[in-house]
Amino acid sequence: MTAVRGLALYDDLKIGESLAKSYRSFYPNEQPAVMDTLTSRANFAKAMLKQVGTAPNQIPRKDITPYQARQMRSFKDAELDKQLTEVWGDIRESSADKQQLIAALKGKLTKELVSKADASAGRVIFNQVCAACHKLYGEGNLIGPDLTGSGRKDVNYLIENIADPSATLAADYKMSVVNLKDGRILSGNIAAKTDRTLTIKMVGQEQVVERGDITSIQELPVSLMPEGLLLALTDEQVRNLMAYLTSDSQVALPGQ
Secondary structure (H helix, E strand, O other), X not given: OHHHHHHXXXXXXXXHHHHHHOHHHXXXXXXXXXXXXXXXXXXXXXHHXXXXXXXXXXXXXXXXXXXXXXXXXXXXXXXXXXXXXXXXXXXXXXXXXXXXXXXXXXXXXXXXXXXXXXXXXXXXXXXXXXXXXXXXXXEEOOOOXXXXXXXXXXXXXXXXXXXXXXXXXXXXXXXXXXXXXXXXXXXXXXXXXXXXXXXXXXXXXXXXXXXXXXXXXXEEEEEOOOOOOHHHOOHHHHHHHHHHHOOOOOOOOOOO
């Protein structure tokens, strides 16, 4: 896909429009490179966002990673920002305390230290604390985004998203609080809707509820992913987890 990535060198709106309209004609393994190109220029990104939707020939919203969303925000284009918020979701600045935590973690997780860590042990930690919501190399669940192709080679990007998971939040992964007539409250992601039902994904389960049984739905601007996840781990465990998350391919579990 070198040729597709090379198209980013040309500031020609027609290229962006053509790529966006033909996005679904590319093979799934080619689409990430196409999306990288479409988010490399503000005018390309605007053309791409016009094609995002649920129709069979449109670009799925989930194909835009948080990494790419942040890149589009970096253009500081008001029109593009508005379009991205409407189509994809919100991005906000991290609070001062989270920025301090992020800075501290970046100091402990240099590229050199992560490269020396134990990715196999990191896979165990992933299975314990991440796999309930995230999938990597085909293993895990999809309450949150599939991490396999989400810009995870950048350790700093991983730190920012784990330390402050609500800072870059796709609409598909906002927490919804659903109140039911029988007194129950379900908190999760609304994964599917019909005229009659809602499907709610929660950690460890998925539940279909009748719309007639719902008294209210509140969408919160926060992620289901808990904050402080890395604070519960030792420095060694954090390094091992990062080594696994940034690995080029699946690694064996310890002892295998």
